[in-house]
Amino acid sequence: RFFQACLTKTDYGIKAQEYLTGRGITPEIIERFSIGVALPNYNALLSALGKRGCSAGLLVQAGLAVNYDRGPMDKFRGRVMIPIQDPRGHVVGFGGRILEQNSQQMAKYMNTGETEWFNKRTLLFGMNVALKEIKKRRQAVIVEGYMDAISLHAAGIDWAVASMGTAFAQEQAKLLARAADEVVFSYDSDAAGQRATVRAVSIAKEAGLKVRVLIVPDGKDPDEFVRKHGKDAYLRLIETAVSGIEFQMQYVISQNNVSNLAGKVEAVSNILPFLLECKNEIEVAQHIKTLAQRLTIDEGLIMSEYRKLSRKNDRGEAVSKWQIQPNVLSTEDLAEQLLLYVILKNTDLALVYRDKIDSVGFMSKFRGEIYEGLLKQLDAGSKSAADKLFTELSNEAATELAQIMTKDLAEENGEKLVDDCLRQMRRGALERSYEEHRLRADEYERLGDDRFLQELAESQKIKDEIKKLY
Template sequence: MRFPQTFIDDLRRQADIVRVIQDYVSLKKKGANWMACCPFHQEKTPSFSVNPAKDIFYCFGCGKGGSIFNFVMEIERVTFPESIKIVAEKAGMPLPVLVEDKKFEARRKDADEIIEMNSWALEWWEAQVEQGNAEARAAQGYLMGRGISDETRKIFRLGYAPDRWDALSTHLKERGATLQQIERSGLVVKKDAGGFYDRFRGRVIFPVLDAQGRAVAFGGRTMTADSEPKYLNSPETPAYTKGRHLYGLHQTRDEIRQRKFAILVEGYLDLIIPFQAGVRNMVASLGTALTSEQAKLLGRFARKVVINYDGDRAGVKAAGRAIETLLAEDIEVKVLVLPEGADPDEFIRQSGIEAYHELRGKAHPHIQFVLDQAVRDRNLHRPAQKAEAVEEVLPYIRAVRNGIQKREYFDIAMDALRIEEATLRKELWQTVKAGTADASLIRQKVTQAAGAHPTIAEQKLLELLFTDEDLRHSVLPRIEAADYEDLPTAAVFRALKELDEEGRSVDFSSLSEKTEGDVVAADLVPLLLMNEPQRADGEALDDLQVVAESCLVALR
């Protein structure tokens, strides 16, 4: 059932948007509009505007805007139908009889049935932890071993699924659920031969609650190290779509709103242990890549986010993806990477909450984190690696919505990556403003601009090595990587070394294969191959050996 569209349209026309918004914000008239400091982000100069003639609001600071219903949904954190009820009450308009929408009603009925069964399952799983049997004691021991108190367990409604094939499904039948409802719930797995068995068995249960506190899905954690998979999650159902919920938001949303920033972590325990220690403005992305839907949801409660994913390689990579997603929603982002790759759970248990607060206060602005990752394990003296770093950083700058901030971050990045040529910076800035770019073209332009010309010693040594096979066999074994890795011609030297070690001939085909993508090599190799041998057949190698050694000394 839903409200008639005619009523929604009448309510939008008749409700005084200024009067409704003034219940939440102190507005002052300025010309045709009413102004105030925005309730959705922190500011000192008013940029929040209400236009009663057009029945809209808009904040020039954070970009939020829309109708009177959008404002109520945002400020009250309610659904569209609930916002209609609130506006109607404020406007003194009686609610009409709901009209029938068969498709909507069917979807809502399916979702409501699943949520009801989820609530039955969760109540039962919670009760299992309290039992005095061996399984309950094992679950209690696991939770105690992870440092979770009884109080915290109850706040997050953690439970235990007994290690039996039909324990939960039997309970659901006893509560009155039909076989069809149980099958659709996601709480059981269908058998190929017919029937079903409980999805969660012998696991600690972490319920995923929506913002209103309803259980929409579950995660089950094994209690033994040798059991696989370690985590088992609910499938998608009419009540649950992956990537639309944030774990812990129901418990932390008020603190997030009050603190005006959120800390984003990955998993259940990454949130629960800090929460227990007093960090109450956290949410978890449930171990998946942060989605735009999750970013929008988080943006309803805070416009600043500190990403605190695991410090291992996978966590750092996930943090990078989360930065792009949050920037696209115009959310200010900082990044906290804990020492030695620790996650928040283990760091707080080992080092304490004060140490965590201290590091959180030193979280890096996202651009600094992005630049640190881009230059890590790369040498900016090498043109190809500098080009890779630039290519890695530019998407994060494109994702910034504010034009002034976008330019500021671009200049910071170009300075940090030592892109000094004005023409190149201008070309790169154009790709940022356009929002799209040819990665190979960027790589080529940066490489060409960064590439220094080979020195006389470099070129002479390569000429000798290219044209004299005996000299190659004599000199190449004595050339170390450290002799050429910082040179513009590093790719050519590296190719010669590899070809010599593999016993392959030095020709255009083999060299092109070994130096593919290197701009300096692409220009230099054909020229070097055109050179003629510098000694006649049978002539002694001694003189060329001396020249080659002299060039090598110059390189070192």
């Protein structure tokens, strides 16, 4: 109520109202979502609620104030304030969007931290206002951020909810499954949004939901698109949204150079686990047929690989890094992360092992970018290379670096750890090469081409090299 009063009864609130009007957010939508504004003062909320008997300590605990050296201050200042409510309409947290466009040093969006009431995994923004329409349509549109959801509601798409970030969770999927039969993901079209959609599709299917994916054209987010093109254009995007598995296949293919056999093998390997999530073999057969046509690979070979993987899955064996938990890494991923962690902490090792690391290379292009950036800093004579890397990297590589640097490892023997990581990375590279030659041998044998003997010999040679590593 305080934030709402600041919006409607202060001069600063006029600026916020102009911003909201410019985004097509009407007074009715402002009321529906209880939108307000935080004043730019350092203690406006602390003072107002303090007079009503609310202690600074409690506001800090709730994530609305922060303790500084000079004492507690308001966490949210100069922001449009959006209450985050549970499905019953209880306010459990807040999101704030910066108003001053010249405040580049400030984060554009900020949330209250998680508390015992506010757990993002169990909540969907807008569920309390969208629930009735979701139940009526048996469909929900899922976007990333609360401004996306609010803009869709303003345009009349009032069955939209937001996952408040790109980490869609099993708890959120189960929440939706109680109200809807189908979900349509409409995440941002950038690289992070697409990766998140790939994982989210699997999670939603696991909850028993039918899943489709809406691709917003021209790299726009849903908020920008619906404000520019309107409700009818967005409804057409919903109508033409592709199935979840179709999107996953398209994404994987786009991430591999399928003009050569190695890229095709990698693409098939990453797509097969998604096929295991299909409900029946008829659906699987159709997708394999489509995949074979796209990659110009024999349909029978893909089906054979699928059945092998299916048998592994039936025995409870792990089949892919794409499985439901998005943070589970393959051994090769982990080896690359650990290697970078060690050489970033001890840059002398980066120079000692430079030739060996170069000969193996990185499976992840973003981890490769981190490594090349580190060498560039070291070659320039920098003594604190890791500290300067963040400003030089792409957003995806910087995110990867931040994840790597949060690890907490004992480093009694850095050289041994580097050797172990390089061995695992080498094994991963050899296994991919082995699979490429084996599939090529199968294809040549099917065509009656004598070159299959050469490919078999090469695959056996690689298999022997793998054994020598351990």
